[in-house]
Amino acid sequence: MMTQSSNAPAGHDGARRLGNYNYAILNIAALVREFETAGRPVTSLNIGDPTLYGFEPPSQLTEACIAALKQGRHSYTPSCGIPVAREAISRDAAKRAVCVSDEEVIITSGATEAADLLCTALLNPGDEVLCPAPGYPLYSALVSRQEARNVPYRLDPANGWLPVPAEIERLMTPKTRLLVIINPNNPTGALYPPSLLAEIAEIARRHRIVCLADEVYRKLIFGGVHYPFASFAGNDLPVFTLESLSKNFMAPGWRTGWMTMANSALVPGLRRALQKLAEARVCAAATPQFAIPAALSLGNEYLLPVMEKLKRQRDLTVAMINGIEGLWCSCPQGAFYVMAKADPVTYAFGSDEEFIVELLRKKQILFVHGSGFGMEAREGYFRIVYLPDTALLEKVFHDLADFLRHHRHHSSITLKSTTRS
Ligand code: PLP
Numbered sequence: 103m104m105t106q107s108s109n110a111p112a113g114h115d116g117a118r119r120l121g122n123y124n125y126a127i128l129n130i131a132a133l134v135r136e137f138e139t140a141g142r143p144v145t146s147l148n149i150g151d152p153t154l155y156g157f158e159p160p161s162q163l164t165e166a167c168i169a170a171l172k173q174g175r176h177s178y179t180p181s182c183g184i185p186v187a188r189e190a191i192s193r194d195a196a197k198r199a200v201c202v203s204d205e206e207v208i209i210t211s212g213a214t215e216a217a218d219l220l221c222t223a224l225l226n227p228g229d230e231v232l233c234p235a236p237g238y239p240l241y242s243a244l245v246s247r248q249e250a251r252n253v254p255y256r257l258d259p260a261n262g263w264l265p266v267p268a269e270i271e272r273l274m275t276p277k278t279r280l281l282v283i284i285n286p287n288n289p290t291g292a293l294y295p296p297s298l299l300a301e302i303a304e305i306a307r308r309h310r311i312v313c314l315a316d317e318v319y320r321k322l323i324f325g326g327v328h329y330p331f332a333s334f335a336g337n338d339l340p341v342f343t344l345e346s347l348s349k350n351f352m353a354p355g356w357r358t359g360w361m362t363m364a365n366s367a368l369v370p371g372l373r374r375a376l377q378k379l380a381e382a383r384v385c386a387a388a389t390p391q392f393a394i395p396a397a398l399s400l401g402n403e404y405l406l407p408v409m410e411k412l413k414r415q416r417d418l419t420v421a422m423i424n425g426i427e428g429l430w431c432s433c434p435q436g437a438f439y440v441m442a443k444a445d446p447v448t449y450a451f452g453s454d455e456e457f458i459v460e461l462l463r464k465k466q467i468l469f470v471h472g473s474g475f476g477m478e479a480r481e482g483y484f485r486i487v488y489l490p491d492t493a494l495l496e497k498v499f500h501d502l503a504d505f506l507r508h509h510r511h512h513s514s515i516t517l518k519s520t521t522r523s
Contacts, residue, residue, distance in 0.1 A: 119246070119248075130462075131149070134146060134468055145494070147468060147469055147486050147487045148470045148485075149487065150438060151489075152349065152438070153352060154489070155491070156491075159353040159393075160352075160400060162400060163347070163351060163353060163390075163397055164393075167392060171389060176388065179386070181381040182205075182208045184209070184391045186395050187360075188204045188207040189204050189395075190395035190399070192207055195332070195343075195362055198330050198333060199333035200335075200364060202363060206362055206366050207363075209360045209385075209386045210358075210360060210361060211357045212354075212357045213316065213344040213361075214359070215357075215386070216346075216360065216361035217241065217244055217314070220280075221244040221247075223372055224372055224375070225245065226248070226250070228249070229248070230253045230275060231250055231278070231279060231281075232254075232274070232278060232311075233245065233253070233254055234283070234287065235475070236287075236290060236441060236472060236475035236485075237257075237475060237476055238316065238475070239475060242254075253273050257290060265283075267298065267301045278309065278311055280313070281306050281311050282314045282316065283299075283302065283331050285315065285316070285317060285328070286319040286322065286323060286328070286435065286436030286437045288319065289485040290434060290441045291436050291441070292435060293323055293326050293328065299331050299334050303331065306339055307338060307339045312372070313335075313339065314343075315330065315331035315341055315342070317330060318345055318349050318350065319349050319436055319437040322437050323436040324412075324435055331343065339368075340368050340369045340372075341364045343362045344361055345360055346360070347394070347397060349437070351397045357390070358387065358393070360394070363376075412488070412489075415489070415490070415495060416433070416434060416438075418488075418495055418496065419495055420434075423440065426502065426506060427448065428444060428448030428506065428510070429442055429445070429506070430445070431443065431486075438488055441472065441475075441483055441484075441485050442483065442485075442486055443472075443482050443483050444457060444483075444484065446480060448511060450509055454473050454479050454481070454484055455471040457471065457484065457509075458470065458484060460505075460509075461505055464505055465501045465502070465505050467498055469485060469487075470484065470485045472485065
C-alpha cells in the first residue's frame with residue numbers, strides 16, 4: 103500500500119469526488135494478477151472483449167486503417183471527426199429512422215468517451231441521473247465523478263430484465279437531468295421491444311428529460327429486431343445515442359466510437375458545451391476513424407458466423423446454469439452476457455462478491471458480482487461472459503457446479519442436465 107511520506111506535497115491525495123468512482127469489472131482484474139503471478143492461471147469470464155476469444159474485426163475495417171496509414175493520414179482530424187465518417191454515421195442512422203445531420207455526430211475514443219463528454223457537458227453537482235440497475239457501471243461512475251446522483255431504476259428479472267416505465271416516471275424529480283437506456287443491455291443481454299421504448303420516450307418527453315441511449319451491442323442480437331431509441335424521439339425529445347466499433351465490429355482496442363445527437367437544437371447550451379469539450383481534447387485517434395465508413399457500409403454477412411457461434415455458446419450457458427441446482431438465468435436476446443443468480447437460500451455466501459472471490463480462489467474462474475452492476479449484494483447475482491468456445495464453457499460450468507456442491511446450506515447438489523438447446 104502507498105503511504106504518504108512526511109515531506110510529500112500537501113493536498114495530493116487525489117480528488118475527493120473520485121471517492122465513489124468505482125469500476126468493478128476492472129477492480130477484480132487486480133485480484134487475477136495476484137493469482138497469475140503466483141502461477142495459477144485464471145479463466146477470465148469477466149471482460150467483454152471478443153478479441154480475447156478469437157473474434158476479429160471484419161477485414162474491410164483493417165484494410166481501411168492500413169490504407170489510411172499508407173496514404174499518410176497522420177494528422178489531427180477535426181475535433182468532431184473526419185467528414186466522411188460523420189456523413190456515414192448520419193446516413194446509417196437515417197436508414198434506421200433516426201434523423202441527425204452530419205453536424206450532430208461526434209466521433210470519440212470509444213462510446214466511453216462519448217458518455218464522459220455528455221455527462222461532463224450536462225451535469226452539475228446534485229443533479230440526478232436515472233440509470234438501469236443492473237447496468238454497465240460506467241454510468242454510475244461518471245455520474246458520481248460529476249458529483250451528481252445516480253438514481254437506479256430496476257430491471258425486472260422476472261420479466262426478461264425489462265424496465266418498468268411507471269417506475270422510471272415515479273423516480274423523476276425536478277433535479278432529473280438524464281435518463282440512461284442500455285439496449286441491448288449489459289449485463290443482462292435484454293433487448294427492448296418497440297412498445298416499451300415508445301412508452302419510455304413518451305415519459306421522457308413529458309418530463310423534458312434528455313436521454314442517453316447506449317446501443318453499443320445493437321448488432322449483436324439473436325433473431326429479434328433492434329429499434330434505436332432515437333427513432334422514437336420525434337422532433338421534440340433530445341436523444342444522444344452511443345455506438346462504437348468495440349462490440350458490433352469486434353475492435354475494442356481501436357477505441358473508436360461516436361455519439362449522435364437527435365434534436366440537439368432543443369438543447370443549444372448543451373450542444374455548445376459538447377463542442378467546447380470536443381475541441382479541448384483535440385480529436386479521437388485518426389486512423390480507425392477511416393474504418394467507420396467501411397464498417398457502416400457492410401451488410402450483416404460478417405455477423406452470421408459470429409452470431410451462430412455466440413448462439414451456441416449462449417444456449418449451452420443458459421442450459422448448464424439452469425441445470426445446476428440453486429442457479430438461475432433467463433435467456434438473453436443480445437450481446438454476450440448472462441446475468442445468473444445463485445440463490446442465497448441454497449448457498450452460504452455473505453455477499454455476491456464473497457462468492458466471486460471464493461470461486462476465484464478455489465477454481466481460478468472469474469465472473470463479476472452483481473453488485474458491481476448495481477444489484478443488492480445479498481441477492482446473489484453474477485455476470486458471465488460467454489465469449490469462450492463451448493468446450494471451455496462446459497468445463498467452467500462443471501467446475502462451478504463442483505465448487506457450489508461444497509457451499510450448499512443443506513445436502514449435496516447435482517448437475518441436472520448439460521443438454522444443449
Ligand atoms: N457501453 C456498454 C453497455 C458497454 O458494455 C461497454 C463496454 O463494455 C461500453 C459502453 C464501452 O464501449 P467502448 O469500448 O466503445 O468505449
